[in-house]
């Protein structure tokens with residue numbers, strides 16, 4: 187059985203199911219009880235104040251408290267609203283969650299799930315529009331999840347809440363996300379397994395989270411021009427499914443990485459480096475990154491559209507590569 | 517006014533009868549263990565035998581020991597970069613701590629944490645921490661868990677006067693008061709924040725920060741183990757019985773440098789004078805010597821009994837150092853294998 191759900195509803199379903207399954211799962215955050223984003227709706231009425239509650243605005247404490255709860259046997263699911271607010275809660279993220287398992291010689295497990303919206307496109311301006319996952323990837327000790335479909339949102343979140351490590355679940359911001367088919371009931375998506383969203387033979391386009399949609403639109407447009415694009419969705423950035431990407435690049439000889447994070451040290455940079463190191467022999471041209479430039483997200487919608495990667499820029503990047511071989515570029 | 521109520525409660529705590537003679541002897545022995553362990557660390561650090569920075573608690577032992585005397589293995593503590601005293605006072609193993617500082621596989625954290633990060637989760641020691649102030653939110657989270665468990669457990673959070681200037685103190689005082697969490701905040705005011713006198717960087721009285729939240733607050737002589745013990749008895753009982761958080765500011769003094777290589781980094785720079793340090797080492801001030809004098813004066817112990825304690829402690833310290841020295845070097849591969857629990861549907 188499958189059901190049509192919005193991404194935000196799929197998240198809500200996952201929370202209901204996991205809180206029902208495990209009484210040690212708690213949810214807290216700012217304004218989670220009424221849930222303006224919708225993903226937490228109904229939880230407070232159903233589970234009550236000991237399981238889900240509003241907190242003061244105090245991100246340093248929200249993240250640090252999750253570490254304390256994890257150390258004593260709970261699994262905190264912390265809603266941080268926007269990924270920009272990681273920055274105000276960063277000590278416990280960067281210095282505690284990501285490190286204490288190693289630092290204690292493996293004594294502690296840190297089952298923690300952090301949920302936050304990310305990305306631009308809603309005229310929220312720079313302090314509510316970051317795609318703040320590269321900083322998490324660089325910590326080394328936290329999982330980073332970037333679902334693009336409702337089914338993956340449900341399956342990845344359930345895996346995170348059953349897991350014993352800190353995981354960051356990044357929801358595409360705004361309007362409840364995409365609509366899609368979601369399997370009923372028990373649906374778990376393992377970490378570190380990419381999904382091939384569209385098969386193709388000429389160019390591999392790896393696109394992250396919210397970027398999967400414009401990548402698929404670009405692939406459609408390019409098909410009309412005789413260019414066959416393979417679209418890969420990594421689904422999780424940490425752990426990252428290198429094998430699937432390398433296999434695709436072996437086949438196509440070309441890679442475009444589409445990443446809504448800024449260019450400098452972004453996810454695209456890391457992924458490009460991995461392919462350059464491990465599949466250089468297969469590449470028939472340069473790797474192209476399509477990213478947000480190294481700027482703060484502007485407010486004006488036309489300016490936002492200008493900096494966030496979209497279909498046109500993806501098409502142009504693919505066309506700059508398609509059909510190229512080493513001989514042609516030499 | 518709220519402060520009047522709080523002050524009266526503090527007075528009540530002070531009036532409580534102190535530890536029994538037998539309890540005081542235990543407090544003394546625990547303080548002496550911390551002192552002798554750290555004197556050995558001081559010497560071994562100077563001799564270049566220990567790889568990392570070592571921050572010693574010498575002169576502040578009464579705080580950890582007086583508080584932890586009221587805690588069991590099921591209660592939690594969070595500690596600081598100056599954490600050996602909290603670790604040992606809460607029942608951590610001397611050998612395992614020593615081996616950790618010597619960077620050995622037998623160390624309590626298998627050589628992955630070191631002096632600044634000793635932890636024994638099985639004993640509720642959630643860890644010393646290299647980030648000043650980090651324990652505040654971790655203890656608050658542990659206390660939230662303890663409250664939900666409903667078994668009368670609590671979390672004690674040790675932190676310094678320097679840490680009191682971190683914003684997270686206000687956050688955790690606020691949240692723990694609102695949620696009536698069983699947490700005891702213990703500020704160890706040793707008058708220095710690294711090489712800066714506390715008064716230069718700290719406005720007002722630290723304890724007043726807790727009073728602003730109407731949190732039951734006590735200021736005590738942190739070098740008097742009985743005074744600390746009494747204040748902690750009151751705070752711990754409040755936490756166990758659902759009365760919410762308490763705050764203790766213990767006034768004390770750091771005898772050693774901020775860390776053992778201080779002279780090297782200061783290269784001749786001064787932030788306090790020798791007379792001040794000498795005054796705090798005298799019998800009227802030093803917490804271990806003071807307790808010793810009390811034991812003798814009250815007849816709770818004679819010189820022979822105290823010599824026996826001294827001998828027992830030294831055997832423990834020697835044994836721990838031998839254990840650490842003979843240990844296996846830490847396993848470098850752990851750096852990769854210990855980052856994650858490998859279970860994510862992989």
Ligand SMILES: Cc1ncc(C[n+]2csc(CCOP(=O)(O)OP(=O)(O)O)c2C)c(N)n1
Nearest residue numbers: 598646647648676677678679706708709710
């Ligand atoms: C977040 C953070 N900032 C700065 C430091 C560097 N540092 C280490 S100890 C210390 C002073 C801490 O003073 P206090 O909290 O009073 O503890 P004490 O050393 O006196 O025991 C500083 C600034 C740190 N470790 N963490």
